[in-house]
Amino acid sequence: MPLILPLLLAVVLFCVGVYGVLARRNAITMLMSFELMLNAVNLNLVAFDAWHLDGLATGQTMAVFVITIAAAEIGLGLAIILLLFRGHGHVDADSARDLVEAPAVEEAR
Known part of the structure; x- marks a missing residue:
């Protein structure tokens, strides 16, 4: 199988993930979407x-590490x-930015 076919599929998957x-x-x-990109x-x-056919299977080994990191990330x-949904009842990423605590302002005496 030519190399271009899996590379084109990977480009499509990555573009769908970025979108x-x-x-x-x-x-x-x-x-x-992050999982699609990975x-x-x-x-x-x-x-x-x-x-490449080098016999070391370095690409497959690196893929196993990427899968492991993806499992931890997910x-x-x-x-x-889940904590965001339990506390606020939504999973909207834009609303989650507003949850950052404002810096404490000292009262003028």
Whole structure:
């Protein structure tokens, strides 16, 4: 199989992920878009590893590390989203920016 086919699929996946991050404000959709982008990176790693044929399987090894990091990221992200939903009843990313505490202002005496 030519190398261009998995690379084109990876480009499409990555572009869909970027669109999902930039256009959507729902935190769950943003997490899914991050996962799409990481899957596109994994596809590139495995495709280049199969194309290079060095026998070390470095691309596949790096893909396993990316999958591990993605699993940790999704676990932490879902925990934050659940806390946001329990506390405020929404998972809107724009509204979550407003939750930052304002700096304390000393009262003039």
